[in-house]
Amino acid sequence: MQPALLFFGGSLAALLAASAFAQQPTNAPDGKPSKSAYQELESLFDATSSTRTSFPDAQTLVYRDLKPEPLRMFVVKPDGWRTTDRRPAMIYFFGGGWTRGDPSKSIGWARMVAKWGMIGIAPDYRTSERFGTTPMEAVADARAATRWVEDHAVELGVDENRIVVGGSSAGGHLALWTAIAKAPVGSKPEESPAIKPAALVLISAPGDTTPAAWDNNLRQIKRFGPHIGDVSPLQNLDTKMPPMIMFHGDADPTVPYHLAVTLHDKLVATSNTCEFITIPGGGHGIPLEWKNKSRDLIKKFLEEQDLLPSSVK
Secondary structure, three states: OOOHHHHHOOHHHHHHHHHHHHHHHHHHOOOOOOOOOOHHHHHHHOOOOOOOOOOOOOOOEEEOOOOOOOEEEEEEOOOOOOOOOOEEEEEEEEEOOOOOHHHHHHHHHHHHHOOOOOOEEEEEEOHHHHOOOOHHHHHHHHHHHHHHHHOHHHOEEEEEEEEEEEOOOOOHHHHHOOOOOOOOOOHHHHHHOOOOOEEEEEOOOOOOOOOHHHHOHHHHHHHHHOOOOOOOOOHOOOOOOOOOEEEEEEEOOOOOOOHHHHHHHHHHHHHOOEEEEEEOOOOOOOHHHHHHHHHHHHHHHHOHHHHHHHHOO
16 A cells, blocks of 8 residues: 555665555564564565464464464453453554554554553454455454454453454554444455444554545555445544544655544544544654653553553553
């Protein structure tokens, strides 16, 4: 999903721009060093991409038994967790331009909120490099994953009315779709979330994926196919949306800042709660120098929404 101004045919600059959108190494809260643009460029041509099946500190659960590869989610439980708990949870979707990425990019978020006493969940979903799919299937997976957590809340020890959903970049686009009642093209109504998320956490999220929002970029249109408008959140928002906190760099070269402004303005105009944090001079994702500050702001926001266990407030 590269903006037109950064795409120069087959040039190195275009490939670097594509690489920047395909990975968001700076948006994980666990502070791991980010790769250079050239390392990311090199990884674009790595044909050994595989699907992650486990993490040592997480429970692995299958939420869609697809063939030949099921879709899994990875659940990180806080200290003292019991099946009789009814804890708040956060489901967090990784970014990668709907093209690449895996839950290794979102497990850090699950670990972070588990330290806050929540249950952290990092689902996988279909991306084009691993599954040959479009963003339409990714949206369907995100909605199905959220519904699965709702339906299995008892065994997970989750309060189904206090599920927060978040995502970085393309993952933020998916998070928005878990809060929209209408099942878009490619999604099954019976797999739609039955309960709106209690809140959303969005990092550099593309809230509008229509051609006009991207200057009719041909690569963007091709990525989504004929249903590009059907899976654009901005045009499909419910009148009542969950409270949300959004972060966006005002120098983002990948998802233009004005898209975040438009999303915020529409939410506020319909009397929804939207805390919009602009990162001055920020690019795509959360820069390292904002790691602690963004974490504190998210925690404060969740406290205000009564979405943290009382013991950690």
